Amino acid sequence: MTTVMKFGGTSVGSGERIRNVAKIVKNRKKDDENVVVVVSAMSEVTNALVNISQQALDVRDIAKVNTFIKFIKEKHFEAIENAIKSEKIREEVKKIINGRIDELEKVLIGVAYLGELTPKSRDYILSFGERLSAPILSGALIDLGEKSISLEGGEAGIITDNNFGNARVKRLEVKERLSPLLKEGIIPVITGFIGNTEEGYITTLGRGGSDYSASLIGYGLDADIIEIWTDVSGVYTTDPRLVPTAKRIPKISYIEAMELAYFGAKVLHPRTIEPAMEKNIPILVKNTFDPENEGTLITNDMEMSDSIVKAVSAIKNVALINIFGAGMVGVSGTAARIFKALGEEDVNVILISQGSSETNISLVVGEDDVEKALKALKREFGDFGKKTFLNNNLIRDVSVDKDVCVISVVGAGMRGAKGIAGKIFTTVSESGANIKMIAQGSSEVNISFVIDEENLLNCVKKLHEKFIDNQ
Numbered sequence: 001m002t003t004v005m006k007f008g009g010t011s012v013g014s015g016e017r018i019r020n021v022a023k024i025v026k027n028r029k030k031d032d033e034n035v036v037v038v039v040s041a042m043s044e045v046t047n048a049l050v051n052i053s054q055q056a057l058d059v060r061d062i063a064k065v066n067t068f069i070k071f072i073k074e075k076h077f078e079a080i081e082n083a084i085k086s087e088k089i090r091e092e093v094k095k096i097i098n099g100r101i102d103e104l105e106k107v108l109i110g111v112a113y114l115g116e117l118t119p120k121s122r123d124y125i126l127s128f129g130e131r132l133s134a135p136i137l138s139g140a141l142i143d144l145g146e147k148s149i150s151l152e153g154g155e156a157g158i159i160t161d162n163n164f165g166n167a168r169v170k171r172l173e174v175k176e177r178l179s180p181l182l183k184e185g186i187i188p189v190i191t192g193f194i195g196n197t198e199e200g201y202i203t204t205l206g207r208g209g210s211d212y213s214a215s216l217i218g219y220g221l222d223a224d225i226i227e228i229w230t231d232v233s234g235v236y237t238t239d240p241r242l243v244p245t246a247k248r249i250p251k252i253s254y255i256e257a258m259e260l261a262y263f264g265a266k267v268l269h270p271r272t273i274e275p276a277m278e279k280n281i282p283i284l285v286k287n288t289f290d291p292e293n294e295g296t297l298i299t300n301d302m303e304m305s306d307s308i309v310k311a312v313s314a315i316k317n318v319a320l321i322n323i324f325g326a327g328m329v330g331v332s333g334t335a336a337r338i339f340k341a342l343g344e345e346d347v348n349v350i351l352i353s354q355g356s357s358e359t360n361i362s363l364v365v366g367e368d369d370v371e372k373a374l375k376a377l378k379r380e381f382g383d384f385g386k387k388t389f390l391n392n393n394l395i396r397d398v399s400v401d402k403d404v405c406v407i408s409v410v411g412a413g414m415r416g417a418k419g420i421a422g423k424i425f426t427t428v429s430e431s432g433a434n435i436k437m438i439a440q441g442s443s444e445v446n447i448s449f450v451i452d453e454e455n456l457l458n459c460v461k462k463l464h465e466k467f468i469d470n471q
């Protein structure tokens, strides 16, 4: 039995928590022959690294870098004290951590002096969160009597392209790298979130990407199960921090989980499902703070629950871009040109809808991508500010609506269920929200729509009440 266990930032948020995780892993090693651990940065560390790298660039203040280094050192040294009892192991781990923090300090000072932060150097800085937590967890396992070593994502065989910030996997050498260790009964503790380019530069897989790392490791090893250990007891009917009546979903299909993850259920990184689904490896989402809870099992089974709607999710910090122009009617390839231009600027399009008159295409993109999207459209179609047909442009006007969110309603039971869309939209309107755009995926297990962000909570609550609480 080969098991991959991924622990998120909150699960390793302190020394005591790291020790608790080590105990959970040790327990599993009693039953399973091969256990591989993937770990995230201690909670808030990646955010702190994002902030300090930007500050080093903007303010160029070495004193700020020094204060940050002091903070990061204290945090990780305190964790070592509480996670590891043996003085000898502590000292060994401290040596590794000290070396890495020195490295981090040099890079941040470099950014401040040069006033330059490339995507490559940013990824390198962000990688330190996981590169500091993994040796501590590995040390805690050794302290509990296990054989363990910590490895970086690249060392574990995750080789990516050089799309820094959101790298794609080029190839996996996971089996070659890990099998010799597993044969010796060693528990590898691998940094989540990061990989290496062919040239050996560190890349990151996108925020929240440690889940994806775990899935890649599971895929590479042909694991029997991939476990995502987090701070809630599984995938819920909606974010339990948003709606207190949210319920754990005991079983869900890959497709439904993928839709939920893509549309905002932070519990899983959107790309996690695909590798597991390809090899039919079950994913089990478990709670580190309540290990007895059964969690959520994600498999190929499209099990129908009692309710047609299984879950509701939401994405904030997005913008709605409406592209207008009668010139688009009957002109083949306009949509292709739009998406090609956006792709070239690396804009991730979350949702698409086209009016049947073809005079309007609406897109949802991340708020941070709006400027890039407008630049791409201007480059492809020329200046579209002039609202007259005389300028002969395909695109006559573009509007941007920034204070919006996407709500998604997911459930395999929605496939072919008559009248479900009508019921959903009636409920949305009863919640007081005005629908600005609608899209239904071809999988038919998801209906997504855009409303003003101020209506998010009320709308999610009303949908949950109507389709889940009252079923």
Ligand SMILES: Nc1ncnc2c1ncn2[C@@H]1O[C@H](COP(=O)(O)OP(=O)(O)O)[C@@H](O)[C@H]1O
Binding pocket: 007, 008, 009, 010, 011, 040, 208, 229, 230, 231, 232, 234, 235, 236, 237, 238, 239, 240, 241, 260, 264, 265, 266, 267, 268, 311, 313
């Ligand atoms: N449908 C959902 N089911 C469970 N959790 C959800 C859902 N939607 C959003 N979440 C949020 O996801 C969080 C877990 O994800 P995350 O913070 O990334 O954990 P980790 O640090 O363990 O990777 C939960 O605390 C919860 O607030």
Ligand SMILES: N[C@@H](CC(=O)OP(=O)(O)O)C(=O)O
Binding pocket: 007, 008, 009, 010, 040, 041, 046, 047, 129, 192, 193, 206, 207, 208, 209, 210, 211
């Ligand atoms: N530490 C990274 C990767 C990650 O997946 O973290 P977590 O598992 O805590 O969501 C981030 O914050 O983006």
